[in-house]
Amino acid sequence: MAAELFPRADRSTGMDPLDTGRARQSTTDPAPAARTTARTAWTARTAWTARTARPARTATAWSAGLLLAAVAVVVGCRAAGVDAYTPVPQLLAFLPWLLVPAVLALLLAVLARHRALVVCAVVVLAVTGWYVRPYGAGATHPRGPVVAQLRVLTANVEFGQATPDLIGTVRREKPDLVFVQECARACSDALAARIPRADYPYRHVVEGDLAHGSAILSVHPIRNSPGIPGELAMPGAEARIGGRAVRLQLAHPLPPIPGGIGSWREELGLVRAYAADSRGTPTILAGDFNATQDHAAFRRILDAGALHDSARVAGAFRTPTWPATSPRPFGAQVDHVLVSDDFGVLDARILDFADTDHRALLVRLELHGG
Numbered sequence: 001m002a003a004e005l006f007p008r009a010d011r012s013t014g015m016d017p018l019d020t021g022r023a024r025q026s027t028t029d030p031a032p033a034a035r036t037t038a039r040t041a042w043t044a045r046t047a048w049t050a051r052t053a054r055p056a057r058t059a060t061a062w063s064a065g066l067l068l069a070a071v072a073v074v075v076g077c078r079a080a081g082v083d084a085y086t087p088v089p090q091l092l093a094f095l096p097w098l099l100v101p102a103v104l105a106l107l108l109a110v111l112a113r114h115r116a117l118v119v120c121a122v123v124v125l126a127v128t129g130w131y132v133r134p135y136g137a138g139a140t141h142p143r144g145p146v147v148a149q150l151r152v153l154t155a156n157v158e159f160g161q162a163t164p165d166l167i168g169t170v171r172r173e174k175p176d177l178v179f180v181q182e183c184a185r186a187c188s189d190a191l192a193a194r195i196p197r198a199d200y201p202y203r204h205v206v207e208g209d210l211a212h213g214s215a216i217l218s219v220h221p222i223r224n225s226p227g228i229p230g231e232l233a234m235p236g237a238e239a240r241i242g243g244r245a246v247r248l249q250l251a252h253p254l255p256p257i258p259g260g261i262g263s264w265r266e267e268l269g270l271v272r273a274y275a276a277d278s279r280g281t282p283t284i285l286a287g288d289f290n291a292t293q294d295h296a297a298f299r300r301i302l303d304a305g306a307l308h309d310s311a312r313v314a315g316a317f318r319t320p321t322w323p324a325t326s327p328r329p330f331g332a333q334v335d336h337v338l339v340s341d342d343f344g345v346l347d348a349r350i351l352d353f354a355d356t357d358h359r360a361l362l363v364r365l366e367l368h369g370g
Helices: 017-028 031-080 087-093 095-112 116-131 163-173 183-192 261-278 296-305 310-314
Strands: 146-156 177-181 202-206 214-218 224-225 234-240 244-251 283-288 335-339 344-351 360-370
Touching: 031 087, 031 095, 031 116, 087 234, 095 116, 146 163, 146 234, 146 283, 146 335, 146 344, 163 183, 163 360, 177 244, 177 283, 183 202, 183 214, 183 344, 202 224, 202 234, 214 244, 244 261, 261 283, 261 296, 261 310, 283 296, 296 335, 310 335, 310 360, 335 344, 335 360
Parallel strands: 146 177, 244 283
Antiparallel strands: 146 360, 177 214, 202 214, 224 234, 234 244, 283 335, 344 360
16 A cells, blocks of 8 residues: 555666656657747847848948938038039039938938937038028118118019010019019010100110020119120119119129039129129129029128128028929029118018019118118
């Protein structure tokens, strides 16, 4: 009876029968083997994921780096005050939109888990955002009483194609001064035929084909001047407004097309020389500058003549005027009315014309007695 309750150890193995049963059970239980297989599979998957993720992160980091490099070059030129060469001047015209690739580069850098690129992206974003701010003073500083109010319209009518809209706007808005660029012969003929001399008795029209013609129309007496030499006509005049002599100058330098950056820079330099010569006298310098505030050549014009961009002063800062086919806010503000401190700026409006790649700019000014 005791032998059945307490079985003796197996003489052949020397093991207790209970232990022998447990050992036999452990050798036949599949759980430990399954767990080992699962760990092996997990380790293999992890290694495979690491091997495949590493090239993906590398490619992502390279993409972020290339985007950052492109943006940094353009923004670096803006910070250094140079327009450099193609494609920098063209990209500078759209500087605010460089925030888009900069943000994309930041996201890619985060995905790539590349700390250095993340820091660089944040710096590039901050510098780009800094230069998106308006350039120059936010107000003019006229002295003396108001001696005249006047409205100034500038319009690039693209080879004269937008002449009907120009004439309709002149009749409707009745600006005191009108600056017209790319006024081809058909445009100058239409201005002579459809805008009565009684309304605009004073004119300086330079006839030319396609983009070469230009015109200044005035309700105030003007004395024509040769203006600024250039490939496209840039006539000038001196007006008598409110008892003061006011220098008028149309601007239309060549555009910064590839292969033509030197000519663009040279003609903007001539505009700058005019502005510097006019410093200290009432001046209106208006037209299609083919440049924005992000171009160093344009900022030098403002600084040389102590001039103010009317759109910036009136709160229409960076409202695009070109290309007109792009929906707002896309595009660049290349059409400007620059004024000296003798003028107060009341408002500025951007007008859409049909059949031209530019929008027109209409500003309302007050001339002070000084």
